Ligand SMILES: O=P(O)(O)OC[C@H]1O[C@H](O[C@H]2O[C@H](CO)[C@@H](O)[C@H](O)[C@H]2O)[C@H](O)[C@@H](O)[C@@H]1O
């Protein structure tokens with residue numbers, strides 16, 4: 001049937017933006033189709049419409065460009081939009097997160113009740129409706145017995161949830177320990193635990209082992225439920241090991257990973273003992289997503305600086321395999337909040353709250369009781385505001401909802417007492433017999449109560465010290481269309497990137513600034529409030545959780561397509577058996593071998609800071625290759641040539657004793673077996689430029705730690721492969737500018753920019769191997 005790409009000639013738009021645009025169109029159509037279907041089952045019109053749409057979107061493949069495994073690529077692109085009949089359907093999505101959207105409470109041996117879990121991740125994913133999603137995760141409870149496990153699995157299945165059963169010890173080591181005591185503070189710039197450092201260091205390895213074990217347990221459940229074509233979307237810092245486990249089991253699985261917290265600067269990530277293992281495991285995913293561009297940039301930078309891999313605008317490349325890295329800012333289901341405000345139940349709440357706080361402005365904080373949320377800082381800033389503005393004492397109230405979280409972790413227990421202590425002190429100081437300035441609640445609220453609270457608030461106060469996104473700020477904006485209150489927002493929350501224009505941005509560490517922002521917000525004229533609110537409201541209602549999930553999954557599907565397209569460009573691996581057969585069957589053989597990185601000893605992680613630069617710079621023939629190379633060179637039917645950019649002395653040192661042809665400086669010099677060096681260098685090669693280029697190279701070498709330059713007979717090479725990659729690139733750009741505008745502006749030279757080097761050589765000194773061809777042929 002028309003439009004069914006499985007049957008016809010596959011056609012894929014060649015570039016990503018075109019493909020994603022098409023994808024977007026299809027998605028829109030899919031939505032329209034679904035709403036049609038809801039109205040009238042099996043509507044013929046929609047089928048026709050679908051065909052029209054697809055016909056309009058026919059990208060032609062240029063002649064001769066038949067795609068490598070194009071069918072598979074098209075299948076990947078169309079996954080999620082076609083049934084075999086060509087009808088759109090919902091793509092199966094396996095969402096894997098530490099926490100299920102519901103927490104289980106045991107009521108009897110085989111009976112369970114389920115309660116919705118709090119937290120941004122749950123809120124965001126509940127807003128996702130376009131996919132046939134199943135959620136795999138931990139139910140937040142220990143279920144040691146089989147009867148209980150079976151009953152809970154059944155109860156959860158009705159909510160399309162699949163449990164991973166973790167025992168108490170694993171939860172303690174993996175969740176309380178490695179996730180919440182190590183990774184969480186580290187990713188939020190609070191560093192590795194400071195107190196009792198030795199004890200932490202000792203338990204670190206066992207916690208990391210438990211972390212890996214728990215991730216494997218998640219993987220086992222995914223593998224059990226996975227069906228071909230499913231998208232597996234792994235979430236958060238709890239599951240950094242999961243992409244690797246999944247890909248090892250099935251390399252074809254479409255795996256995405258998204259981090260809900262910040263990803264810190266590579267300098268912070270470097271302190272983590274398991275830094276490399278974690279990065280490599282995440283890189284096994286096809287697509288890696290973050291809330292903001294900054295977090296994505298930090299991740300790529302950690303991969304380049306710590307692992308020595310290549311960072312590109314697309315992501316991270318490791319030996320031809322690209323892991324795409326991009327920013328996908330999350331949103332909320334804004335309609336759900338807006339609709340809730342109309343409910344009589346919520347209206348009643350609103351009325352009650354208005355009466356309760358009449359005559360006072362309401363300030364609101366809603367946070368999990370977590371050190372990253374900056375609750376003490378917020379309360380201290382409020383205290384300072386009261387101190388400095390006595391006229392506001394009985395005219396403003398701060399409602400702080402502090403949802404208990406991770407209560408088994410000692411740091412969180414300490415925070416609870418600290419906050420209680422400060423609140424008590426301030427209420428004692430500024431309270432009266434009938435009113436206190438701070439209402440602090442150590443519990444969560446249900447959705448409707450929360451909406452009412454958002455709606456009556458005059459100023460919302462978000463003072464996170466770091467926060468992946470912070471959905472509370474979005475939810476507040478969504479509920480404020482009649483009141484148009486003010487949002488004071490920490491510049492360290494991801495949300496500051498999207499709501500920064502309408503909010504008052506503050507540095508939560510600067511108590512004075514936060515206190516004066518409170519005053520500014522409370523006194524803000526209506527016109528300014530409206531303008532600011534409008535800006536944020538537009539953003540919150542147009543960047544929803546649904547869009548976030550669809551964009552991520554669509555990019556993940558596309559990443560697979562792109563990988564298929566890229567495969568066309570990679571030359572196929574040498575079929576070793578065929579090569580050996582031909583080799584054995586031939587009488588005259590010419591073998592041309594590279595030297596550096598072909599015959600040299602491998603160095604662990606080249607380019608990495610702290611890598612073994614000395615060893616790598618030495619350029620020594622790999623000891624294990626010496627014997628086989630000798631045998632090859634002594635075979636009368638075989639001529640072996642080593643071609644290198646290095647100069648003659650390096651090749652002499654390594655191959656002096658072999659019956660071998662050597663080509664130094666990329667063929668400028670040639671030495672036949674046991675013969676003397678010859679050259680094709682023109683007699684009057686103009687080398688006047690060398691000194692001035694050398695000066696420039698010296699200048700940049702001095703200013704670029706771990707860079708060096710080599711002076712060869714016909715060229716000069718500045719090499720920064722051991723330097724900081726990003727700095728090296730910047731320096732190279734600057735260096736080229738200096739060269740072009742100065743010493744080489746009129747010289748007869750070629751400048752060759754390598755991936756981590758700059759070479760200047762006389763014109764005509766290029767790969768000279770061709771000119772030696774006849775000599776080799778004569779030998780053979
Ligand atoms: O499951 P818990 O240990 O109780 O913690 C709750 C969740 O906290 C974190 O939420 C983050 O995700 C939000 C949505 O992307 C984001 O807005 C917020 O800034 C983050 O802190 C955590 O990342 C989740 O995994 C937890 O479930």
Ligand SMILES: O=c1ccn([C@@H]2O[C@H](COP(=O)(O)OP(=O)(O)O)[C@@H](O)[C@H]2O)c(=O)[nH]1
Nearest residue numbers: 118119120121123368403444445470471472
């Ligand atoms: O009593 C409460 C307070 C908050 N939340 C929800 O918890 C989430 C908090 O998400 P946020 O991104 O602000 O921070 P996180 O807690 O995930 O770090 C929001 O969706 C709130 O609606 C909740 O369900 N009950």
